[in-house]
Amino acid sequence: GAVVSQHPSWVICKSGTSVKIECRSLDFQATTMFWYRQFPKQSLMLMATSNEGSKATYEQGVEKDKFLINHASLTLSTLTVTSAHPEDSSFYICSARDRGGWNTEAFFGQGTRLTVV
Amino acid sequence: SQQGEEDPQALSIQEGENATMNCSYKTSINNLQWYRQNSGRGLVHLILIRSNEREKHSGRLRVTLDTSKKSSSLLITASRAADTASYFCATRSGGYQKVTFGTGTKLQVIP
Numbered sequence: 001g002a003v004v005s006q007h008p009s010w011v012i013c014k015s016g017t018s019v020k021i022e023c024r025s026l027d028f029q030a031t032t033m034f035w036y037r038q039f040p041k042q043s044l045m046l047m048a049t050s051n052e053g054s055k056a057t058y059e060q061g062v063e064k065d066k067f068l069i070n071h072a073s074l075t076l077s078t079l080t081v082t083s084a085h086p087e088d089s090s091f092y093i094c095s096a097r098d099r100g101g102w103n104t105e106a107f108f109g110q111g112t113r114l115t116v117v
Numbered sequence: 118s119q120q121g122e123e124d125p126q127a128l129s130i131q132e133g134e135n136a137t138m139n140c141s142y143k144t145s146i147n148n149l150q151w152y153r154q155n156s157g158r159g160l161v162h163l164i165l166i167r168s169n170e171r172e173k174h175s176g177r178l179r180v181t182l183d184t185s186k187k188s189s190s191l192l193i194t195a196s197r198a199a200d201t202a203s204y205f206c207a208t209r210s211g212g213y214q215k216v217t218f219g220t221g222t223k224l225q226v227i228p
Contacts, residue, residue: 105162
């Protein structure tokens with residue numbers, strides 16, 4: 001199956017700093033990528049939909065100025081958590097949709113565990 | 118917002134027994150997928166069922182889909198301790214084919 005690579009797999013940062021997470025589709029082109037957040041013992045919550053070459057669409061309650069999304073190419077989307085605080089500590093996971101695939105499996109990255117101290 | 122609700126939220130069974138998890142969703146879908154997640158880890162894709170399908174099998178897994186009731190079930194037969202994990206249904210819908218997750222069922226298989 002298609003591969004989505006997410007980097008880093010874990011990161012610890014100081015409160016107030018920014019952290020960038022990368023999501024790459026390795027063997028397919030992804031016009032659309034999705035970013036999710038998962039708090040402990042909870043389900044995955046969609047944060048935003050990232051479209052190549054255009055602005056991301058954020059879900060209700062997600063601060064677009066805090067979670068900056070850039071989808072500069074068909075194989076790369078980045079999520080930057082700006083001015084991170086301990087409450088931003090979570091598991092972040094991306095998903096990519098193959099531009100050539102309709103009604104197919106969604107491909108997920110391995111996830112990034114962010115800890116803000 | 119969550120698309121799906123799953124029940125039970127938690128399930129504890131003995132090894133060898135069958136486990137059934139149910140998922141309900143709210144809007145029309147292109148497909149429904151089931152995923153497994155071990156504690157603190159990434160997602161493992163289990164099975165996908167399209168909106169025009171009613172049942173699919175994969176090894177010890179059986180998935181049903183009832184679009185009239187907007188519900189799906191996942192059956193794991195002859196469970197093993199290694200099946201202990203959280204299981205999520207996820208629906209794909211809309212023009213962007215957004216994938217939205219259910220609340221999840223935490224399965225514990227006791228050896």
